Amino acid sequence: MSTIAAFYGGKSILITGATGFLGKVLMEKLFRTSPDLKVIYILVRPKAGQTLQQRVFQILDSKLFEKVKEVCPNVHEKIRAIYADLNQNDFAISKEDMQELLSCTNIIFHCAATVRFDDTLRHAVQLNVTATRQLLLMASQMPKLEAFIHISTAYSNCNLKHIDEVIYPCPVEPKKIIDSLEWLDDAIIDEITPKLIRDWPNIYTYTKALGEMVVQQESRNLNIAIIRPSIVGATWQEPFPGWVDNINGPNGIIIATGKGFLRAIKATPMAVADVIPVDTVVNLMLAVGWYTAVHRPKSTLVYHITSGNMNPCNWHKMGVQVLATFEKIPFERPFRRPNANFTSNSFTSQYWNAVSHRAPAIIYDCYLRLTGRKPRMTKLMNRLLRTVSMLEYFINRSWEWSTYNTEMLMSELSPEDQRG
Ligand SMILES: CCCCCCCCCCCCCCCCCCCCCC(=O)SCCNC(=O)CCNC(=O)[C@H](O)C(C)(C)COP(=O)(O)OP(=O)(O)OC[C@H]1O[C@@H](n2cnc3c(N)ncnc32)[C@H](O)[C@@H]1OP(=O)(O)O
Numbered sequence: 055m056s057t058i059a060a061f062y063g064g065k066s067i068l069i070t071g072a073t074g075f076l077g078k079v080l081m082e083k084l085f086r087t088s089p090d091l092k093v094i095y096i097l098v099r100p101k102a103g104q105t106l107q108q109r110v111f112q113i114l115d116s117k118l119f120e121k122v123k124e125v126c127p128n129v130h131e132k133i134r135a136i137y138a139d140l141n142q143n144d145f146a147i148s149k150e151d152m153q154e155l156l157s158c159t160n161i162i163f164h165c166a167a168t169v170r171f172d173d174t175l176r177h178a179v180q181l182n183v184t185a186t187r188q189l190l191l192m193a194s195q196m197p198k199l200e201a202f203i204h205i206s207t208a209y210s211n212c213n214l215k216h217i218d219e220v221i222y223p224c225p226v227e228p229k230k231i232i233d234s235l236e237w238l239d240d241a242i243i244d245e246i247t248p249k250l251i252r253d254w255p256n257i258y259t260y261t262k263a264l265g266e267m268v269v270q271q272e273s274r275n276l277n278i279a280i281i282r283p284s285i286v287g288a289t290w291q292e293p294f295p296g297w298v299d300n301i302n303g304p305n306g307i308i309i310a311t312g313k314g315f316l317r318a319i320k321a322t323p324m325a326v327a328d329v330i331p332v333d334t335v336v337n338l339m340l341a342v343g344w345y346t347a348v349h350r351p352k353s354t355l356v357y358h359i360t361s362g363n364m365n366p367c368n369w370h371k372m373g374v375q376v377l378a379t380f381e382k383i384p385f386e387r388p389f390r391r392p393n394a395n396f397t398s399n400s401f402t403s404q405y406w407n408a409v410s411h412r413a414p415a416i417i418y419d420c421y422l423r424l425t426g427r428k429p430r431m432t433k434l435m436n437r438l439l440r441t442v443s444m445l446e447y448f449i450n451r452s453w454e455w456s457t458y459n460t461e462m463l464m465s466e467l468s469p470e471d472q473r474g
């Protein structure tokens with residue numbers, strides 16, 4: 055058994071965001087490689103009419119957890135779903151549950167966040183800043199806590215070209231923003247948001263940067279590490295290749311391309327497509343949890359998990375690969391044959407959007423109306439183009455991320471653990 059897998063044996067682990075994309079893969083890897091862990095506490099809220107138990111069963115019954123059932127047949131007994139809503143200041147966790155979390159937790163992986171680029175500042179601060187602060191306060195009351203691993207994003211300082219593995223100060227103190235949001239009404243917040251976020255491209259990246267500052271300011275005597283993944287894509291190897299369960303980031307664009315909805319995008323073809331497989335990110339998270347707990351670095355270390363300077367790909371190459379894949383394994387009944395044009399020219403992009411996206415959608419909706427069916431293509435196309443417009447900032451630039459800490463950590467691992 056690997057040193058890292060052995061480390062998690064007998065441990066009580068708290069994961070926030072465990073029902074999310076990254077959280078599910080983290081849980082799966084822990085149960086599969088450390089089946090003798092004591093318990094995984096997950097903070098869950100009811101969603102889409104499902105109770106906590108129903109959500110947990112749905113996750114454990116999914117294809118992602120098929121291997122777990124073989125190596126950890128009693129997984130249902132080792133997962134403890136705790137009702138929590140991170141939108142509430144005390145997370146709305148019951149006294150008994152809170153008591154158990156505070157007295158038993160050994161490791162925290164804080165994945166929960168709102169990753170929407172169009173969230174309101176109030177909601178994004180609540181989730182990505184205030185909730186982080188609240189969790190750190192909880193962590194400071196955990197006598198058995200060995201490590202607190204905070205998941206940020208490699209884009210939290212995307213207003214810089216070169217980003218080091220350090221926590222950069224934000225122009226405004228997080229506490230001042232949290233306090234102001236308590237009395238400002240939504241209209242005023244909407245008005246000041248562009249000035250507040252300055253040269254950050256959206257509220258998501260801005261509040262992730264604020265969250266990192268809170269981690270630094272409220273770390274007290276905690277043993278903390280921050281991980282910054284770039285764009286997290288489908289699984290590469292574990293538990294099987296190609297698993298993804300959301301339409302965020304590249305996932306939605308690739309699907310839209312395969313269905314023939316999207317045929318052109320405003321992107322710099324040679325810009326680095328910094329996509330990192332989710333299982334690679336989870337491997338680093340587990341390694342960081344082990345290293346932070348065992349080696350107890352003197353300060354909060356930041357780890358970049360990006361592909362750019364180790365194994366760079368660009369959007370053109372990714373486009374070619376995506377088209378080749380859909381050539382081999384096409385979607386059933388695509389709207390059109392997949393095609394992929396990149397342009398960095400705004401006028402050309404607008405032309406493509408009119409001719410290749412909006413017009414065909416309108417024509418198709420006319421056909422649906424004529425055949426007595428409800429038109430839907432124009433609405434879908436508008437939503438897709440809105441999503442693409444929010445992603446454009448990230449596909450027309452490249453960044454340089456230093457990876458000294460991540461490479462240092464890799465050098466500390468046994469050959470078996472280096473293979474993940
Ligand atoms: C032709 C060329 C082709 C080229 C071919 C190939 C080239 C390769 C590809 C090239 C390009 C790659 C670009 C990557 C750049 C990424 C940079 C990220 C950097 C930071 C990464 C991070 O650090 S952070 C993770 C990333 N963060 C996001 O990427 C959030 C974005 N996104 C949103 O900010 C919201 O998504 C936004 C947009 C508001 C929509 O919002 P919206 O209001 O239009 O859509 P909704 O959210 O309402 O959802 C509409 C319906 O989709 C359902 N749905 C929603 N989300 C779902 C989910 N996740 N899984 C399942 N289903 C979901 C929902 O249930 C609705 O269904 P219904 O209508 O039935 O309710």
Ligand SMILES: NC(=O)C1=CN([C@@H]2O[C@H](COP(=O)(O)OP(=O)(O)OC[C@H]3O[C@@H](n4cnc5c(N)ncnc54)[C@H](OP(=O)(O)O)[C@@H]3O)[C@@H](O)[C@H]2O)C=CC1
Pocket residue numbers: 070071072073074075076077097098099101138139140141164165166167168169181205206207208262282283284285286287300302303
């Ligand atoms: N995906 C990516 O490309 C990247 C992600 N990251 C970071 O990784 C982390 C996880 O991202 P990802 O898994 O993609 O995000 P998801 O949107 O898939 O998951 C977000 C998680 O946070 C939980 N959550 C959101 N709001 C609340 C709330 N009010 N109360 C309780 N739980 C809540 C969600 O629970 P629920 O299921 O109930 O909604 C879900 O479990 C985030 O911190 C993100 O910033 C960093 C870089 C890239």
